[in-house]
Amino acid sequence: MYGEGAARTAALRGIDLTIYRGQFVLVVGSSGSGKSTLLNMIGLLDRPTSGRIVIDGSDAASLGDSRVSEFRNRKLGFVFQFSNLLADLTVVENVMLPMLMAGRAGGRARRRAAALLGAVGLEKQAGRRADRISGGQAQRAAIARGLANGPAIVLADEPTGNLDSVTAAATVRLMKSMAARMGLTFVVVTHDRHQFGEVDRVITIKDGRAFEEEGGAPA
Amino acid sequence: MGYRTGLAGRMLLNKRGSLAAAVLAVMVGILVLHVNFVIFQGLFDAIVRDLTDYEFGDISITDENDYIERSDSALAAWLERVPHVEAAAPRLSGSAEINLTKNGQRFEESRVPIVGVDPVRDVRASTIHLTVDEGQYVFSRNSMVVGGAVARDLGGVQVGDSVKVRVVDRWGQDQERRFIVSGLARAPGEQGFDYRVAVHIESLRDMMGRPGATGSMMVKLSDPGMAAEVRDHFLAAFPNDDFEAQTIEEAAEQQLAGFRSGIAMINMIGYFGMMSSAFAIVTIQTMLVNGKTREIGIMRAIGARRRDVLVIFIIQGMIIGAAGAGAGTAAGLGYTVYAKETKMSFAGSIPLEVSYDWAKIGQTALAAFALAVAASLYPSYKATRLLPVEAMRNA
Secondary structure (H helix, E strand, C coil): CECCHHHCECCCCCCCCCCCCCCEEEEECCCCCCHHHHHHHHCCCCCCCCCCCEECCEEHHHCCHHHHHHHHHHHEEEECCCCCCCCCCEHHHHHHHHHHHCCCCHHHHHHHHHHHHHHCCCHHHCCCEHHHCCHHHHHHHHHHHHCCCCCCEEEEECCCCCCCHHHHHHHHHHHHHHHHHHCCEEEEEECCHHHHCCCCEEEEEECCEEEEEECCCCC | CHHHHHHHHHHHHCCHHHHHHHHHHHHHHHHHHHHHHHHHHHHHHHHHHHHHHHHHECEEEEECCCCECCCHHHHHHHHHCCCCEEEEEEEEEEEEEEEEEECCEEEEEEEEEEEEECHHHHHHHCCHHHHEEEECCCCCCCEEEEEHHHHHHCCCCCCCCEEEEEEECCCCCEEEEEEEEEEEECCHHHCCCCCCEEEEHHHHHHHHCCCCCECEEEEEECCHHHHHHHHHHHHHHCCCCCEEEEEHHHHCHHHHHHHHHHHHHHHHHHHHHHHHHHHHHHHHHHHHHHHCHHHHHHHHHCCCCHHHHHHHHHHHHHHHHHHHHHHHHHHHHHHHHHHHHCCCCCCCCCCCCCCCCHHHHHHHHHHHHHHHHHHHHHHHHHHHCCCHHHHHHHC
8 A cells, every 4th residue: 555545545455476496487567557656665675564575485475574684685586677787786696686685705795796797798787887787788787787696586676668679579589588497486577478489377367456467376 | 883984985986976065074073173283383483492591591599588599609609519500690680771872873772681691601601603694692791682672772883883782780879881882683583682672691690780699590400200300309409598489381471371272272163173074974874874775774674783783884984984074184294294394483583493293183173073973973873763665765
């Protein structure tokens, strides 16, 4: 629920959704339907007015702020529409950051970050400042950062929304190949369902309610 | 601290303008305090120095009955055997009427302070002879040093002039004697003999009808820090006399008390200046936080706790404080060195007695650092209150 008094609005209502491990899930819907709110709820960036969010067996929504931060750091990976890398840091430092926040030693974090950047084809950009690379490269770096701590779920909010069609297609291919190769769970919010081709599951959000369109529980 | 320190430093370095402004604010705050200290404490110490060197010594011995009747030679010899005492010299003070006829014109000055000195002992216990910039110090019973201001009032007395001095003796009779001006004394800040004349102490004793009498005994120490101990030792050695012995702080209390409160007030103004620096830091840090809203949102989203964000911005405050305190202290020390090496004075006045008070320098730097960190607390706290989604959405 957002707002106060008469302006109080329910962004999502009656959502009862289970995301299964290893699935590549698309969340689609028109603008203002509540799909980003749903993603923010799953990502613990927003808290539901009522209800539970269970991730990896833990009721994450009931945790205190500090524990929620730790939970986000260790269990969730984020890819935002505008890559949202820290411009003050280099590409490799951006990828290292979640690991350093988790208490991993600098050397180990750097090695893993280098490996992840290699996996997304950015090894040559590792030492460049994050604001000196192209949008597509930044989005690939953001994917590498999202995978840094081996998350239970990677949440992507319009990850191709700010990219040209060629770069967007390459980013989609990268996400799908990483998901397949690493057995990751991806929840992707998009307004362009066709860009993603075959996926495990598509959930449509309309007026704050979720409708299963394709897929569902794995066989 | 680890990544937080690196991130804080990097974020700050990429906002060089804000960093420079904040560092400058702290630096100026410290510099103002240093300049205040150099000037006002320097002036205070210079006055103490001149009062010590010219008038009181490190210890001033007087008698409750106006005059010390003991033999000055015996007393000085006794004192000079006491550890830490370098020299002791008798002084006798009075008031005189001086007249001079020059080129057929008669000049007369009344109530001129006159000081009797023992030239041999005085040059060891005092540096007032160094203020004689023309001619030489008192060297015989009929020689006289005239202060610059007195010389001017007497129509421009010159070395070699003969002046007539009249003193009222202890029985109320006028005693007149001629003296030859051997030197003219001018001290920067006019703390020396500028408004006085000096003659041989025996001549003044004769004129005042007080043979062997001494007004005060100035005692110079090799270690002025031992003044209180030497004073107590002296008083204990003469329990049956009516001696009074005072350190320079006690002897010159009247002259120094007003100055002390002035220094305290100036220091307070300096600290208010530093408070202004703190407000500048609050403003700049708030700007930094507002300019980093998106970054704070991202950091929170990928797992930074509120505490981590708080620490990052407090570290920025610490960096600003350390850089500002370092730069301010360096600039302040630079100014202090300059003032000391050039023997800084204002408009030919008393040269400042510049000293390095390391405890105060450290204390000022620490206070500035602490103030910078304290000033960063509110903006840092504000940064922690940002919700990740809101921060990224509103950036």
